[in-house]
Ligand code: ADP
């Protein structure tokens with residue numbers, strides 16, 4: 001028997017960047033995201049006659065990535081009382097480890113495939129909790145549209161819920177792929193390092209306020225407020241990295257150039273905002289009427305840049 005699940009990536013507008021418990025992946029803050037239609041992961045699980053194996057895009061992975069998946073699946077097996085050897089095959093329709101949220105779709109799809117393979121019939125809340133243990137951001141990819149991951153205080157209370165599965169907001173996200181090489185500092189390591197920043201307490205203290213403001217912006221269909229807050233929140237996250245001890249950054253020269261282009265466009269009356277995750281690539285939040293102008297300017301400023309136009313995507317689904 002084979003079970004396959006599909007999960008879409010999500011991009012946080014209010015970001016998760018800091019843990020209270022690394023093993024359980026309990027966050028120090030709540031976060032809010034938009035699930036995307038254009039980027040996703042398909043993962044299947046079937047029985048193996050020998051060892052548990054993991055293939056990503058038809059290839060065996062390095063020890064770190066392989067162990068992450070195998071240890072995760074073992075942990076789920078222990079929780080539910082299974083011990084069979086499995087073959088896990090995954091395909092990313094998103095660049096892997098480049099700051100485009102591959103781990104969010106990856107572990108949501110894996111939790112889904114596990115649920116299907118063992119016929120567990122888990123609720124979305126339970127699936128979100130399980131996905132979270134694989135990668136925090138994956139908790140939100142169980143849901144489509146806008147999702148909130150409430151930080152909670154322990155394993156059972158930290159899961160995501162849907163804020164709006166099918167938003168009507170005119171909101172597009174342009175993923176500008178500047179560099180899709182595997183990054184040197186994973187999100188897991190980056191957020192650990194960020195916790196040494198002298199501004200980290202301020203980051204945590206602002207979370208309730210920024211989350212509430214973002215929820216209000218979404219509920220009142222206020223794109224300007226959503227964009228301003230998302231850009232501020234992402235800039236705060238990257239300021240933590242710059243001011244960590246020792247400091248680091250995911251930005252590259254092209255990231256700065258792209259930030260300035262977004263600021264210039266805005267001054268010219270083309271409304272757009274940026275958000276950036278743990279990688280050099282920038283995501284532009286805008287509305288349908290502005291997409292062509294933004295694409296034109298980015299294509300003329302960057303050689304061979306790939307721009308993917310995304311909007312709201314669905315939650316977890318099962319393929320077989
Ligand atoms: P990203 O910015 O892509 O989310 P992260 O550092 O958060 O980067 O996560 C990347 C890691 O997630 C990879 O190095 C790998 O260990 C894991 N990963 C990515 N895609 C998959 C997949 N389809 N199945 C299992 N693990 C995956």
Ligand code: DP6
Pocket residue numbers: 011012014015016017025031101103104134135136137138187188189276277278
């Ligand atoms: C910047 O969820 O990849 O994308 O829990 O250690 O796997 P781990 O981290 P991960 O971090 C995501 C960080 C982010 C912001 C976000 O998605 O909220």
